[in-house]
Amino acid sequence: MRPRSVQGSIAVIGAGVAGCACAAQLRRQGFSGPISLWEVGRGPGGRASTRRSRADEELAIDHGAPLLNITADPAPALLEPLLAGGWIAPWSGLMALLEGESKLHIGRPDMLGQGDLYVGVGGMDGLCRGLLDLAAQGEGSAISPHYRTLIRSLDVSDTGTWRLWDGTGGLLGQADWLVLSSTLLAHPRSCLLFDWPAVPMAEAAAKLADLQLDHALTTIAGIRAEARSNLLLIVPEDDALLWRALPFTLVNFDAAAQQCWGLRRISIQPLADGRCAVVAHSSDAFAADHLDVYGSRSAVARLLALPPDSGREEEVIEALSQAVLQCLAPWIDAASLERASPQLMRWGAAFPVAPGLPQALMLCPRSRVGFCGDYLAGQGFGRIEGALRSAEHLAGALLQAGLDSRT
Numbered sequence: 001m002r003p004r005s006v007q008g009s010i011a012v013i014g015a016g017v018a019g020c021a022c023a024a025q026l027r028r029q030g031f032s033g034p035i036s037l038w039e040v041g042r043g044p045g046g047r048a049s050t051r052r053s054r055a056d057e058e059l060a061i062d063h064g065a066p067l068l069n070i071t072a073d074p075a076p077a078l079l080e081p082l083l084a085g086g087w088i089a090p091w092s093g094l095m096a097l098l099e100g101e102s103k104l105h106i107g108r109p110d111m112l113g114q115g116d117l118y119v120g121v122g123g124m125d126g127l128c129r130g131l132l133d134l135a136a137q138g139e140g141s142a143i144s145p146h147y148r149t150l151i152r153s154l155d156v157s158d159t160g161t162w163r164l165w166d167g168t169g170g171l172l173g174q175a176d177w178l179v180l181s182s183t184l185l186a187h188p189r190s191c192l193l194f195d196w197p198a199v200p201m202a203e204a205a206a207k208l209a210d211l212q213l214d215h216a217l218t219t220i221a222g223i224r225a226e227a228r229s230n231l232l233l234i235v236p237e238d239d240a241l242l243w244r245a246l247p248f249t250l251v252n253f254d255a256a257a258q259q260c261w262g263l264r265r266i267s268i269q270p271l272a273d274g275r276c277a278v279v280a281h282s283s284d285a286f287a288a289d290h291l292d293v294y295g296s297r298s299a300v301a302r303l304l305a306l307p308p309d310s311g312r313e314e315e316v317i318e319a320l321s322q323a324v325l326q327c328l329a330p331w332i333d334a335a336s337l338e339r340a341s342p343q344l345m346r347w348g349a350a351f352p353v354a355p356g357l358p359q360a361l362m363l364c365p366r367s368r369v370g371f372c373g374d375y376l377a378g379q380g381f382g383r384i385e386g387a388l389r390s391a392e393h394l395a396g397a398l399l400q401a402g403l404d405s406r407t
C-alpha cells in the first residue's frame with residue numbers, strides 16, 4: 001500500500017478523551033475533510049465519562065476519572081479553549097491521602113493529584129462534550145459520531161480504503177486514514193473479552209506488509225493494564241449530610257493502605273439535589289481477584305448480554321462497602337449507607353502500565369494508521385493529560401503526513 005498524500009477522510013475509533021481531542025485538534029489546525037467517530041458506549045467520555053439516567057435527571061456520577069491533572073508546561077493546547085468555553089473548570093475539592101491503616105493527611109495529593117487540577121463542568125463528560133464542540137467549530141463538514149457501535153473488524157479494500165465492519169459482517173464506514181484511540185482492537189484482551197478468534201488489527205495488518213505497523217501492534221499487544229472494580233453508591237438526601245460534611249472529597253490510598261483496605265480511592269460527589277454519590281475505586285489487586293464480575297449494569301454486560309450474576313456481584317459490593325465503612329469509620333456510620341443504592345462498575349483496563357507505545361510508532365504512514373490515547377509513552381502517560389497530548393501530537397503528525405489541510 002502506497003502512502004496517499006493530499007485529501008483524505010479519517011475514521012477515529014473511540015470517543016474518549018483522545019479520540020475527541022484528535023478530532024478537535026484536526027479541525028483547529030485546518031483539516032476540513034470528513035471525520036467519523038466510532039464509539040461503542042452510549043456517548044462520549046470513555047474512561048472519563050459520567051453515568052447518567054434518563055429516569056433520574058439529577059443523577060451524574062463520574063464513575064471513571066474524577067478529575068484531570070496537568071503536570072508539565074506548556075499545557076495541552078486544547079486546555080485553554082476548554083476552560084474558556086466553560087467545559088472544564090479548576091477542581092475545587094479537598095484531597096487527602098490515607099497512609100497505611102489509618103493515618104490520614106488532609107491536603108496531601110498523590111501522583112494523580114499533582115500539578116494543575118481540573119474537572120468537567122456538570123460531570124467529567126463535559127471534557128469530551130467540550131472537545132466535540134471545539135471540533136464542530138472548525139471549518140469543514142460536521143463530525144459524524146456513531147455511538148453504541150462496536151467496530152468488530154477492519155480491513156483495507158483493493159482501492160486502499162480502510163473499511164470498518166460490525167459483528168454481522170455489515171459495512172459501517174470507510175475512510176482513508178484510521179485512528180485507533182484505544183488499544184482494544186489491537187490487544188489480545190479483546191479475544192478474551194468477546195471470545196473473538198483473533199485480534200482484529202493483527203488480522204488486518206497481516207495483509208498489509210507494513211513492518212512499522214506490525215511493530216506497533218506487537219508493542220500494543222504487550223501493554224499490560226491495571227484493573228479497577230468501582231463501587232457506586234447513591235446516598236439519599238436524608239443520609240447524605242454526613243458524607244457532604246466530610247473534610248475531604250477525594251481520598252487516595254498509598255500502597256500500604258491499598259493492601260489493607262483493597263481500595264485505591266474514594267471520590268465523594270455531592271449532587272445538586274442534596275444527595276451524594278460516592279465512588280470507591282478498588283485497588284488493582286482487588287480488581288484482579290474479581291475480574292470475572294463485570295457489574296450487571298456495565299457496558300460489557302450489556303454488549304455480551306451476560307446473564308445476571310447477582311450472587312458474586314453482591315459479594316463484591318459487600319466487600320467494597322465494608323471497606324469504605326471501616327476506613328471512614330471516624331466520620332461515617334453503617335446507617336448512612338443502609339439506603340444507598342449500590343452498583344458495581346468494572347474497568348478491565350483502567351490504567352495502562354508503562355512504558356506504553358513509543359511515540360516513534362504513533363503514525364504508520366504506509367498503512368495510514370495513527371495511534372493516540374493514554375497508552376502512548378510520554379508526559380501524562382496513563383492519564384487524561386497523556387490522552388490529550390498524544391491526540392494533539394497525532395493530529396499534527398497526520399497533517400504533516402499528507403492530509404491536505406486546505407480541503
Ligand SMILES: Cc1cc2nc3c(=O)[nH]c(=O)nc-3n(C[C@H](O)[C@H](O)[C@H](O)COP(=O)(O)OP(=O)(O)OC[C@H]3O[C@@H](n4cnc5c(N)ncnc54)[C@H](O)[C@@H]3O)c2cc1C
Nearest residue numbers: 014016017018039040046047065151182350373374383384
Ligand atoms: C477508575 C478510573 C480512575 C481514573 N482516574 C484518573 C484521574 O484521576 N486522572 C487522570 O488523569 N486519569 C484518570 N484515569 C485515566 C483516564 O480516565 C484515562 O487516562 C483517559 O480517560 C483515557 O482516555 P483515552 O481516550 O485514551 O481512552 P478511553 O477513555 O479508553 O477511550 C477509548 C474509547 O474507545 C472506545 N472503543 C474501544 N474499542 C472500540 C471499538 N472496537 N468500537 C467502538 N468503540 C471502541 C471505548 O469504548 C472508549 O470509549 C482514571 C481511569 C479510571 C478507569
